[in-house]
Amino acid sequence: MAGQIDRRRVDKHAKLLADTGDLGREPVYQELLCVVQQPTSTVPPSDWKGLTGRGQVEPRSAAAAGRDFPYTAGTTCYIEVHEDGRVTHGDSRAAYERDVAGTSRLFAVWPGQWSSDLFLIDDSDEYAKSHGIKHDQVRTGLSEHVHDVAWTEETAFSTNPRSPYISICLTMKCGCEIRNLDAFAKQMREQQGWNVATSVGWGSSSGPEGTTYSLRVRRKGLGA
Numbered sequence: 001m002a003g004q005i006d007r008r009r010v011d012k013h014a015k016l017l018a019d020t021g022d023l024g025r026e027p028v029y030q031e032l033l034c035v036v037q038q039p040t041s042t043v044p045p046s047d048w049k050g051l052t053g054r055g056q057v058e059p060r061s062a063a064a065a066g067r068d069f070p071y072t073a074g075t076t077c078y079i080e081v082h083e084d085g086r087v088t089h090g091d092s093r094a095a096y097e098r099d100v101a102g103t104s105r106l107f108a109v110w111p112g113q114w115s116s117d118l119f120l121i122d123d124s125d126e127y128a129k130s131h132g133i134k135h136d137q138v139r140t141g142l143s144e145h146v147h148d149v150a151w152t153e154e155t156a157f158s159t160n161p162r163s164p165y166i167s168i169c170l171t172m173k174c175g176c177e178i179r180n181l182d183a184f185a186k187q188m189r190e191q192q193g194w195n196v197a198t199s200v201g202w203g204s205s206s207g208p209e210g211t212t213y214s215l216r217v218r219r220k221g222l223g224a
């Protein structure tokens with residue numbers, strides 16, 4: 001009986017996963033539903049033990065979910081199982097290195113609408129790319145090359161002349177796109193000594209000549 005309940009919940013979640021419309025769920029929406037779901041966790045301990053016995057369910061595959069897996073969602077809970085059996089969570093980079101070295105295995109709970117399933121993080125590469133541990137051309141829009149950029153100082157905004165930062169209009173002549181400012185800032189710091197402000201607003205506008213980005217960059221290092 002208990003096993004049947006468990007299977008039904010899993011099937012329902014499987015259907016939700018199969019429905020692509022459900023894959024882009026808003027984390028906030030999930031959280032609200034999780035609150036409503038609270039009563040399901042009040043199963044008496046004796047029944048719960050029965051579930052772990054006969055109704056054992058293997059973790060699902062994060063790799064099978066591909067890019068839809070919510071690697072960086074705030075509601076995704078990672079669990080690291082070390083080879084000595086210790087269970088920890090946190091520190092994505094160290095966990096990734098241990099996972100690749102084979103000294104631990106990473107799991108994650110993906111909160112669903114009706115139940116939350118356990119996933120095995122079996123695509124370490126995708127995990128690393130989503131957390132910025134490895135460069136990801138698709139997510140960032142940026143190739144791993146020395147970018148060819150053109151820029152002009154944006155003088156329309158009267159900024160504080162004593163500010164070490166200036167506003168610039170930038171175009172990517174190399175054909176890259178800035179989808180992730182942190183990744184672009186990191187590359188430009190390494191390649192050309194730029195210091196791009198990542199904690200302030202930035203924008204882009206597209207026209208017949210391509211996309212122009214509005215960024216704040218430290219004057220020193222720009223050669224301006």
Ligand SMILES: [Zn+2]
Nearest residue numbers: 143147174176
């Ligand atoms: Zn480029």
